[in-house]
Amino acid sequence: MQSYVQIENAGMVFNTKKGKFTALTGIDLHVDQGEFIALIGHSGCGKSTLLNLVAGLLDATDGVLLLANKEIKGPGPERGVVFQNHSLLPWLSAFENVYLAVEKVFGRTESRKQLKARTTAALELVGLTHAAGKLPGEISGGMKQRVGIARALAMEPKVLLMDEPFGALDALTRAHLQDELMKIVAATKSTVIMVTHDVDEAVLLSDRIVMMTNGPAATIGEILAVDLPRPRERLQLAHDPHYHDLRSKVLEFLYSRQMRPKEAA
Numbered sequence: 001m002q003s004y005v006q007i008e009n010a011g012m013v014f015n016t017k018k019g020k021f022t023a024l025t026g027i028d029l030h031v032d033q034g035e036f037i038a039l040i041g042h043s044g045c046g047k048s049t050l051l052n053l054v055a056g057l058l059d060a061t062d063g064v065l066l067l068a069n070k071e072i073k074g075p076g077p078e079r080g081v082v083f084q085n086h087s088l089l090p091w092l093s094a095f096e097n098v099y100l101a102v103e104k105v106f107g108r109t110e111s112r113k114q115l116k117a118r119t120t121a122a123l124e125l126v127g128l129t130h131a132a133g134k135l136p137g138e139i140s141g142g143m144k145q146r147v148g149i150a151r152a153l154a155m156e157p158k159v160l161l162m163d164e165p166f167g168a169l170d171a172l173t174r175a176h177l178q179d180e181l182m183k184i185v186a187a188t189k190s191t192v193i194m195v196t197h198d199v200d201e202a203v204l205l206s207d208r209i210v211m212m213t214n215g216p217a218a219t220i221g222e223i224l225a226v227d228l229p230r231p232r233e234r235l236q237l238a239h240d241p242h243y244h245d246l247r248s249k250v251l252e253f254l255y256s257r258q259m260r261p262k263e264a265a
């Protein structure tokens, strides 16, 4: 069977004021339908850039990216994106931000009532029913992030691209949304690529963890298969030695590539 998302020797060179900057090089990754990929690596290595290539928001300067055997050219409704920086329209309420996306995807086939029901359900899922009428400027960073998650989930995309979606949330909200996401993905069989800095989150959620080397010219360093059976229960996993083995492997990778102070400067 062909992979659903195929990234073949992809590279990204940015033109900057100081000249060309190679962010990514030689990225090869095949993702199957329904697979959950966590993308992990140090800050600035190119995780958002790679996600943006799959989202079609950036064009690779090298190689090719395919979705269901078709070259990715620009964004599409089958790919829902949760951005690292929320990216909500500031003049629209939380409800309207989600509704706009829902309308884009389902507007031709569904009534206003149905579209509203989808929007309401998505906001409820992320615990924001009470804030539906508020503008992005009137809610906290974590709430904005949840609106972004609601917006992406409400589109029922075939591919969910998430850039540190739970980064700004408190531990309880984060755990709740991780559990909800696992349920949704199990039910919808969505394919997910999620950027995270959180090693536990990566092991809990994903089928494979793609670990990236540091930039410039970052590439995939190692890929770790997370062969823990599903459904996964966080409390059970806490006592599972295999879970701890996997966790250690990711930590070892990250520590072995820790930036020395001189490089980081």
Ligand SMILES: Nc1ncnc2c1ncn2[C@@H]1O[C@H](COP(=O)(O)OP(=O)(O)OP(=O)(O)O)[C@@H](O)[C@H]1O
Pocket: 014, 015, 016, 021, 023, 041, 042, 043, 044, 045, 046, 047, 048, 049, 050, 084, 215
């Ligand atoms: N539009 C751009 N023009 C020039 N350079 C860019 C551009 N976008 C990203 N870069 C550079 O590419 C590299 C990768 O950036 P990217 O945002 O993908 O990193 P990241 O892994 O998502 O980091 P973080 O974990 O901090 O979000 C960085 O060095 C960044 O400065």
Ligand SMILES: [Mg+2]
Pocket: 047, 048, 049, 084, 163
């Ligand atoms: Mg990023």
